[in-house]
Amino acid sequence: MKPEASIPATTSIVVMGVSGSGKTSVAQELSRQLGWEYIEGDDLHPEVNVAKMAAGSPLGDEDRWPWLRRVAEVIGEHAAAGRSVVLTCSALRRAYRDLLREDNPSVWFAHVQVSEGVLAERLGKRQGHYMPPSLLDSQLATLEPLGEDEPGGVIPGDGPLEQTVADLLADLRRERGVAAS
Structure with missing residues (x-):
């Protein structure tokens, strides 16, 4: 465990990974066990991003940066208010994660890693989500x-x-010295 002085007063757990990795299920259950607020990062996407993904087009950096800035802002708001939070965000690239933790020492990433076969199976069964299985490779x-x-x-x-x-x-x-309640 890290020295007590290095542990921030709040923790913002960013449950990350590709689509189908189980980010939402993991984050919701973690939030329940910790008694912390849960935020679905996908809900912070601008409508134009959702439409683009629903049409089967992968997002580029120019699409992701405004969304990631909004996610970082939400993390900062919670930390400033002294509230720990669990949220989902794909956070696929190091540069994206760097932006999320810039000025946010509360951030702790939980990368849910899943084999490609399981991902394909899960995405094939998913219904009602705007992210089509065809975008998994990207x-x-x-x-x-x-x-x-x-x-x-x-x-x-x-x-x-x-x-x-x-x-x-x-x-x-x-x-982080964090335990379920």
């Missing part, structure tokens, strides 16, 4: 692994939700 190509110098951990997400959340809570307890 997300996998964009994904940059969490660096050793980035706050957070890589959590296996192929197994049961309960195990994924338990693994995540163990990492949080070890690195």
Whole structure:
């Protein structure tokens, strides 16, 4: 565990990964167990981004930057108010994660990592989501692994939700002193 002085007063857990990795399910269950607010990062996308993805077009950096700035702003608002939060955000590239944690020491990334076969299966079963399975390849190509110098951990997400959340809570307890209520 890191020295007490280095642990921020609040923690903003950014549950990250590609579409179909289980970010939302993990974040919702984590939020429930911690008793913290949950925010679906996709809800912060501008309508133009949602329309573009729904049409099967991958987002480019010019599409992502305004959305990521909004996510970072929400993180900052919660930290300034002294509230810890769990939110989802694909955060696929290091540059995106750098923006999220710029001026936000509360950020801790939980990269839910899932095999391509499981991702394809999950996306094939998904209904009512604007992100079509056809965009998975572009997300996998964009994904940059969490660096050793980035706050957070890589959590296996192929197994049961309960195990994924338990693994995540163990990492949080070890690195941030955060425990479920």
